[in-house]
Amino acid sequence: MLELLRSSHLVYNVLIVVFSIFITLLCIPSILHVARARHLYDDVGHFRKQHDHGIPRLGGVAIFVSFTITAMLFSVIDKSLPLSYLLTACIMLFAMGLKDDLSGVNSSTKFLIQFVVAAILVIPGDIRITSMYGIFNISALPYAPSVILSILGIMLIINAFNLIDGIDGLAATTGIIVNSTFAALFIYMGEYELAAISLAMVGATVGFLRYNITPAKIFMGDTGALLIGLLSAVMAIRFMEISRNNSVEPLLHSCGPALTLAILSGPIFDTLRVFVLRISKGRSPFDADRNHIHHLLLSLGLTHVQATLLLSVINLMMIGIVFLFGNIGNTLLILLIIGGFLAANRLILFFLRRKGASGYAFYKSKI
Numbered sequence: 001m002l003e004l005l006r007s008s009h010l011v012y013n014v015l016i017v018v019f020s021i022f023i024t025l026l027c028i029p030s031i032l033h034v035a036r037a038r039h040l041y042d043d044v045g046h047f048r049k050q051h052d053h054g055i056p057r058l059g060g061v062a063i064f065v066s067f068t069i070t071a072m073l074f075s076v077i078d079k080s081l082p083l084s085y086l087l088t089a090c091i092m093l094f095a096m097g098l099k100d101d102l103s104g105v106n107s108s109t110k111f112l113i114q115f116v117v118a119a120i121l122v123i124p125g126d127i128r129i130t131s132m133y134g135i136f137n138i139s140a141l142p143y144a145p146s147v148i149l150s151i152l153g154i155m156l157i158i159n160a161f162n163l164i165d166g167i168d169g170l171a172a173t174t175g176i177i178v179n180s181t182f183a184a185l186f187i188y189m190g191e192y193e194l195a196a197i198s199l200a201m202v203g204a205t206v207g208f209l210r211y212n213i214t215p216a217k218i219f220m221g222d223t224g225a226l227l228i229g230l231l232s233a234v235m236a237i238r239f240m241e242i243s244r245n246n247s248v249e250p251l252l253h254s255c256g257p258a259l260t261l262a263i264l265s266g267p268i269f270d271t272l273r274v275f276v277l278r279i280s281k282g283r284s285p286f287d288a289d290r291n292h293i294h295h296l297l298l299s300l301g302l303t304h305v306q307a308t309l310l311l312s313v314i315n316l317m318m319i320g321i322v323f324l325f326g327n328i329g330n331t332l333l334i335l336l337i338i339g340g341f342l343a344a345n346r347l348i349l350f351f352l353r354r355k356g357a358s359g360y361a362f363y364k365s366k367i
Contacts, residue, residue, distance in 0.1 A: 009187070009192060012074075012192075012196075013183075013187070013195065013196070013199055015074070016070060016074050016196055016199045016200055016203060017199050017202055017203040017206070018203065019070055019073075019074070019203065020066050020067065020070040020199070020200050020201075020202070020203025020204045020206075020207065021066075021203045021204075021206050021207040022207070023062075023065065023066035023069055023070065023204070023207070024062045024063065024065075024066040024203070024204050024205075024206075024207025024208050025207045025210065027061070027062035027065055027066065028059065028062045028207070028208065028210075028211050028218060031056065031058050031059070031061055031062055031218070032056060032211075032217065032218060034058075035056030035058055035218075036056075039054075040056055040057075040058060040102065041054030041055060041056060041057075055216055055217065055218060055219055056217075056218050056219065057101045057218075057219045057220075057221035057222075057223075058098075058101060058218065058221060058223070059208050059211065059212065059218040059219055059220040059221060059223075059224050060094075060097060060098075060101070060220045060221045060222065060223025060224025060225065060226075060227060061098065061223055061224075062204070062207070062208060063201075063204045063205060063208050063220060063223070063224045063227060063228070064090065064094045064223060064224070064227055066200075066203065066204035066207060067090070067200050067201050067204040067227065067231075068087065068090065070200035070203065070204065071083070071087070071196070071197055071200045072087070074196050074200065075193060075196050075197060075200075081127075081193055081194055081197060081234075081238060082124075082125045082126070082127070083197075085120055085121055085124060085125035085127075086121070086125070086127075086197075086231075086234060088120060089117040089118075089120055089121050089125075089230060090227060090230060090231075092113060092116070092117050092120075093113070093114070093117055093158075093226045093227055093230055094223055094226075094227060096109070096110065096113045096222075096226070097221065097222035097223035097224070097225075097226045097227070098223050100221075100222045100223075101221035101222055101223055107286055111155070114154075114155050114158055114159070114226075115151065115155065117154075117158075117230065118150070118151040118154040118155050118158075119151055121154060121234060122147050122150045122151050122154070123147060127150070127234055127237050127238065128146050128147060128149075128150035128237065129141065129146055129149055129150050129153065129237055129240060129241070130146050130241060131240075131241075131244055132257070133240075133244065133254075133256060133257050133330050134330070135257060135330050135331055135334070136331075150237060153233065153236075153237070154230070154233040154234070154237075156233075156268065156271070157229050157230075157232055157233035157236065157264060157267070157268065158226055158229035158230050158233060159229070159271065160229060160264075160267035160268050160270070160271040161174070161175065161225045161226070161228050161229030161232065161267050162222060162225040162226055162229060163267070163270065163271050163274070163292065164225075164266065164267045164270055164271075164292065164294065165219070165220060165221075165224075165225040166292055166294050166295065167294045167298065167304045167307055167308065168212055168213060168214040168215075168216040168304040168305070168308070169209060169212050169213050169214070169216075169304060169305065169308045170294055170304075170307070170308045170311065171220060171224070171225050171228065172205050172208055172209040172212055172220065172224075172228075173209065173308050173312050174266050174267060174311075174312065174315065175201065175202075175205045175228040175232065176202055176205050176206060176209070177263075177266075177312060177315055177316065178232045178235075178263055178264060179198040179199070179201045179202045179205070179228075179231065179232060179235065180198070180199075180202050181263050181319060182194075182195075182198045182232075182235040182236070182239055182263065183195045183198035183199045183202060185239060185243075185252070185259075186198065186235075186239070186242075188252075189242060189243070189252065191238075191242060194235065194238055194239075194242075197231070197235070198231070198235055201228065201231050205228065208220060208224065213305065214303065214304045214305055229267075232264065236260045236263070236264060239256065239259075239260055240256045240257060240260050243256035243259075244256055254326070254329065254330070255322055255326045255329070255330055255333060256330075257330050257334070258322050258326075258330045258333035258334050258337065259319070259322045259326075261334055261337055262318040262319045262321065262322045262333075262337055263315075263319055265315055265318045265337055265341065266311055266312075266314065266315040269338075269341045270292055270293050270294075273293070273341075273345065274289070274291050274292055277291055278291075293311065293345065293348065294307050294308075294311065296348050296349070296352060297310060297311070297348065299352060300348070300351055300352060300355060301355075314340075314341075314344055317340070318337050318340060318341075321333070321336060321337065321340065322337075
C-alpha cells in the first residue's frame with residue numbers, strides 16, 4: 001500500500017512538471033511572434049546588455065501563464081499554503097513586471113508594490129518567519145518583528161532574482177535549482193501541496209530555459225524574475241516553518257535556516273555583495289553596474305553557459321555543505337556558507353588580476 005501511494009505521488013509530480021513545461025513551450029512561440037510584429041525588444045546598447053540585437057523580454061508572460069494554470073489545476077487546497085493570497089501576489093507582481101518590461105516603472109513604485117505584495121502574504125496570508133532557531137540566542141519571534149523580518153526577507157529575495165537575471169540562463173537555472181530542492185524536501189516531509197506548487201514553477205522555468213540558453217531567443221524580463229523570486233521566498237519561509245516542527249529528519253529540524261540560506265545563496269549573496277560595494281563608495285545600492293559575479297566571470301572569458309554552470313555548481317556545493325556538516329548547527333553552518341562565498345569572490349578577483357582583464361579595471365573604476 002505504501003509503495004502504491006509513493007508511486008501515485010511520483011506520477012502526479014511528474015505530470016505536474018510535464019504539463020507545466022508543455023504550457024510554456026506552447027506559449028513562447030506566440031509571444032515571440034507578437035514581440036516581433038510589435039517590435040517589443042530589449043534595450044539594445046545599454047552598457048549592461050550582453051547582446052547586440054533586439055531580443056524580446058516577455059518570457060515571463062509564459063512562465064506566469066504556465067505556473068498559474070498548473071498551480072490552479074493540480075494543487076489541492078489545504079492549510080499548508082493559502083493559494084488565494086499567493087496567486088493574488090503573483091498577479092500583482094505580474095502586472096507591474098509586464099508594465100516595466102514594456103514601458104518601464106520607476107523604482108519607488110516597484111518597491112511600493114513589492115511591499116504591498118509581501119504584506120499581503122505575511123499578514124492575511126500568515127506566511128512568515130516565527131522563529132530564529134536559536135541563532136544569536138533568539139528563538140520565538142514576537143508578532144511585530146516576525147512580520148517586519150518576513151516582509152524584508154521576501155522583498156530581498158524578489159529583488160535578488162531580478163538582479164541575477166543578467167546573462168542567458170542564470171536566473172532560470174537558479175530558479176530551477178531552488179524550487180527543485182524545495183520540492184524534494186517537501187516531498188520528503190510529506191508536504192505534497194507545497195511540492196506541487198514548487199514543481200509547477202520548475203516546469204514553467206524549464207520550458208522557458210529551452211528558449212533562453214545561448215543564443216537566447218527570449219528573456220524572462222522582470223515579469224519572470226520577480227515571479228520566480230516571489231515563489232522562492234514563499235517556499236523558503238514555509239520550509240523553515242515546517243522543518244522546525246519536523247520529526248522525520250533531525251537535520252531538517254536543526255538546520256532549517258542554514259539549509260534555506262544555502263539553497264538561496266547564489267542570488268542572496270550576489271545581491272548583498274553589490275549592495276555593500278555600492279554603499280561603501282557612496283552610491284545608491286540600486287545603481288546599475290557590471291559588478292555582479294556573473295559579469296566578472298564574463299570578463300574572465302567564460303561564456304554565458306559556462307558562467308551559469310559554474311555559479312550553479314557553487315550553489316549546489318553550498319547545499320551539499322549543509323548536508324555534510326549539518327551536525328555543527330545553524331550558526332556555524334551559516335558562517336561556513338558566508339566564508340565559502342567570500343572565498344569564491346576573492347578567487348574570481350585573483351584570476352581577474354592575473355589575467356589583467358579589462359573587466360577588472362572596469363570593476364575597480366566602478367567601486
